[in-house]
Amino acid sequence: MMSSTCIEALSTEGRRDFYNSFDTVLTDCDGVLWLLNNTIKGATEVMNGFKADNKKVFFVTNNSTKSHTQFLEKFHALGFKALANEVVSTSFLAAKYLKANLDPSKQVYVVGSPAIACELDALNIRHFGVGEDYLKTSVPTFVENIKLEPDVGAVLVGFDEHLSYPKLFRAASYLKDQNVLFVATNTDESFPVAGTGLVMPGTGSLVCAVKTCAGREPFVVGKPSSYICNVLTETNKIDPSRTLMIGDRCNTDILLGKRCGFKTLLVLTGVNSLKDVEEWSKSDDPKLLELVPDYYAQSIDSLRATFPVPL
């Protein structure tokens, strides 16, 4: 049986040892730092505090609906002292992956948001597909008249509020050519909408639709894929054993941390609960055990008390 250490239950010495055990922090955003547009109590103090103490900080999100610039604006508006190179989003990662792997004479068919278009534009990658593409005729008429672009080298799937049958059709048809790259921003299944009976489908739901009809598996750039770690270590000196990954979702955040050899901390302000962790920790399925974090805390606010001079 694996067990997680409760941050709030640490002794004074334990808190100090914890704080001194890392000099790089990766944190998820939604569910850790904020819920929609409301900052979680203590989040700015803790993250700005790490920076003030010269710990390296990276904000790592699977959200693909904001461009790099839009994310930075959100951080600043909410009081986080984030720099451009500290913010890593999946639209940015996907563009970076395609820049490195796509034949530059080819273009990308995108099932995704304008933010993805923006990141592709920033790296001069040709693309099309963003925006509405709803069925305007019967399916047989659509099939008869569809024209595929001749120079598509990749299909990129991210969050797309305009998901439609024609988009699935185009994606699957381009992917029939096994030379066409298949890239997904992330595979988060859904997001509970706090305090309601609602479930908000995540990018994973869209990716699953495309991979089913295409009969292929995508390369995923977002958490828990360790691609993000490759990208960060290209330009930053990171010692995995002295890195802390903070997240609210175990099958993305904590799993990424485990795969990269980081210490992992689950905050209970988002997707997963302590009950989930207790269940997994009793399991003998290695896939479930891998989701058990090293530490957990009620919220990021609990980290304030671990600072040498509590914030």
Place this chain on the structure above:
Amino acid sequence: MMSSTCIEALSTEGRRDFYNSFDTVLTDCDGVLWLLNNTIKGATEVMNGFKADNKKVFFVTNNSTKSHTQFLEKFHALGFKALANEVVSTSFLAAKYLKANLDPSKQVYVVGSPAIACELDALNIRHFGVGEDYLKTSVPTFVENIKLEPDVGAVLVGFDEHLSYPKLFRAASYLKDQNVLFVATNTDESFPVAGTGLVMPGTGSLVCAVKTCAGREPFVVGKPSSYICNVLTETNKIDPSRTLMIGDRCNTDILLGKRCGFKTLLVLTGVNSLKDVEEWSKSDDPKLLELVPDYYAQSIDSLRATFPVPL
């Protein structure tokens, strides 16, 4: 290694024994009897011939886009002497399943076609959701204003050319209540569009999107689920060991046959090729071996020569 018997290679005696080994025939439609609206050579002669020889015949399709009446019309237009009770489609099966399992005070949220609405109407099952439901505002505005119906007892997913993000959102939100039934017509992943580089996403692609965001598995009424067999044996006397299942797709048609204890025949006019079968038959994975048919034939036309008086 399993092996399939080639119908065309049977001796005179072998052909006679084959023909006399069954008195009930279940056949798939698309890819066996027709491709789009073009009858496959010999299909009407063979199927009408079975009936003339007093073999029981059932036309079993996973297609959920036609109502029972529309299917019958298609059969008659193409020259098949099909009776109403011989045609079994997934929209019909889904309605039958819901009639038996849904609290009659509840209604069904449908991601599907007008044909499904038609079958539900025929059994006096209340439903809503069929037709366009595209996003007309931003996602946050949509989420703020969404109103869920209070008396939904089931979510039914079939082929829906108007698949959209709001539909996924509603389906996942209704399914959050574990008492709400989750039913799918079928899980066919895709359909190759003959002679083109196109891939037409099937219902399985839509079902996968819903089950991913809902985090639940549906009850599937279509092939390869043996539910169809339960329904047929309710009103017909069928001896599985003397029943032949004809199909063009192994993971639906042939698998259904195997699960029900039927003899199975693959025709090579649709989805699967002899190469697929040869590959599976060499495998030691029981899941792949289960897809290997007892017999195969170039097309349904080859069965003409097995009749006592060749057609």
